[in-house]
Amino acid sequence: MTIDSKLKAVIDRFVFPGALVECAEIKTGHINATYRLRFVGAEGAQREYVLQRINNYVFKKPDEVMQNVRLVTEHLSRALAARGVDPDNRVLRVVPTVDGGAMVDDGEGGFWRAYDFIRHAVTVDRVQSADQFRQIGAAFGDFQGMLSDFPIDRLYDTIPHFHDTRKRLSDFERSVKGDAAGRAASVPEEIEFIRSRGKAMCRIVEMLESGEIPLRVTHNDTKINNVMLDKATGEALCVIDLDTVMPGSALYDFGDAIRYGACTAAEDETDLSRVALDIDLFAAFAEGFISRTADRLTKAELENLPLGAMVMTYENALRFLADHLDGDIYFTDVDYPEHNLSRARCQMKLLTDMEAKRADMDGIVARLIERTK
Ligand SMILES: Nc1ncnc2c1ncn2[C@@H]1O[C@H](COP(=O)(O)OP(=O)(O)O)[C@@H](O)[C@H]1O
Numbered sequence: 001m002t003i004d005s006k007l008k009a010v011i012d013r014f015v016f017p018g019a020l021v022e023c024a025e026i027k028t029g030h031i032n033a034t035y036r037l038r039f040v041g042a043e044g045a046q047r048e049y050v051l052q053r054i055n056n057y058v059f060k061k062p063d064e065v066m067q068n069v070r071l072v073t074e075h076l077s078r079a080l081a082a083r084g085v086d087p088d089n090r091v092l093r094v095v096p097t098v099d100g101g102a103m104v105d106d107g108e109g110g111f112w113r114a115y116d117f118i119r120h121a122v123t124v125d126r127v128q129s130a131d132q133f134r135q136i137g138a139a140f141g142d143f144q145g146m147l148s149d150f151p152i153d154r155l156y157d158t159i160p161h162f163h164d165t166r167k168r169l170s171d172f173e174r175s176v177k178g179d180a181a182g183r184a185a186s187v188p189e190e191i192e193f194i195r196s197r198g199k200a201m202c203r204i205v206e207m208l209e210s211g212e213i214p215l216r217v218t219h220n221d222t223k224i225n226n227v228m229l230d231k232a233t234g235e236a237l238c239v240i241d242l243d244t245v246m247p248g249s250a251l252y253d254f255g256d257a258i259r260y261g262a263c264t265a266a267e268d269e270t271d272l273s274r275v276a277l278d279i280d281l282f283a284a285f286a287e288g289f290i291s292r293t294a295d296r297l298t299k300a301e302l303e304n305l306p307l308g309a310m311v312m313t314y315e316n317a318l319r320f321l322a323d324h325l326d327g328d329i330y331f332t333d334v335d336y337p338e339h340n341l342s343r344a345r346c347q348m349k350l351l352t353d354m355e356a357k358r359a360d361m362d363g364i365v366a367r368l369i370e371r372t373k
Pocket residue numbers: 026028029030031032034050092115116117118119122123225226240241242
């Protein structure tokens with residue numbers, strides 16, 4: 001095995017057992033560099049870990065990210081143990097560094113952390129069946145449920161204003177006014193779409209401010225590929241990718257999972273007739289999620305889950321459109337000049353469909369809540 005000496009120096013600063021026998025890059029992630037490490041201990045026992053570089057372009061304070069991750073994973077472990085479930089392979093476990101920390105600073109601007117490897121598991125990028133999506137809903141529901149008694153003031157707000165719809169809107173207006181790429185005149189209908197829904201879409205922020213709903217530990221990246229599934233049975237094993245864990249609302253986690261997973265088309269589909277909310281997938285996810293949160297979240301939270309899906313979709317529409325106006329400076333992954341506009345239109349179409357299906361969504365959620373009583 002050949003291994004980069006810098007990587008080796010990082011590995012040596014974690015408390016791993018035995019001798020390193022394998023180090024391979026996992027290429028499925030999009031943001032972090034992720035490696036799979038295998039060690040062999042004295043009696044021949046093998047242990048595997050993942051080593052990841054923290055994205056310090058997005059996270060300016062990686063130590064705060066890791067502090068959040070450590071507290072949240074410890075809480076989840078205790079919650080599982082209290083239910084009589086062995087947390088091994090069910091919760092990420094942060095591997096300590098030799099000096100008792102949670103990450104290694106490589107001295108060249110890189111910050112690294114390691115987790116136990118989740119065994120015989122896979123992730124999927126697109127939902128393959130309603131049953132699978134129900135499992136994923138249950139996994140994110142469990143995550144919310146088990147953290148519902150977490151002391152929220154112990155978490156850092158690692159990306160301030162992440163879902164501050166009001167601030168997103170004022171930033172949007174600045175983009176329209178600034179018109180950096182000279183595109184504002186070509187998208188009047190899209191701008192109007194965002195403006196006309198502004199007030200209604202600030203409702204979650206309002207409810208948090210007024211105390212109608214509480215702040216919760218929020219995962220903030222509830223894409224389906226952040227749940228590891230058992231390779232053989234398809235059962236959800238473990239929620240991963242915890243970097244964006246911070247105070248927020250349970251509605252955001254539910255909502256983003258629906259926005260991403262229950263849409264009938266890709267995020268940049270240009271044939272808008274193909275973009276819709278798959279109500280059966282919505283129902284499946286909601287069933288899994290509510291089955292694990294009905295006794296943990298408040299009535300106001302549960303009833304407003306569909307609003308969460310709409311607000312997250314709106315927020316993405318707004319951000320894609322703002323970035324189109326700014327000249328593609330945040331979502332730089334553009335294949336053609338109108339790419340972020342396509343993404344914005346796709347989210348707008350999805351939101352329009354959710355508006356049409358709002359009563360259906362509300363009805364499904366109400367029935368699911370009723371069922372758990
Ligand atoms: N603890 C783990 N055990 C096994 N595989 C993991 C673990 N953490 C991450 N992975 C794998 O690495 C991939 C990327 O990790 P993730 O933390 O989701 O980063 P990204 O921000 O790149 O999505 C995951 O899709 C998964 O396949």
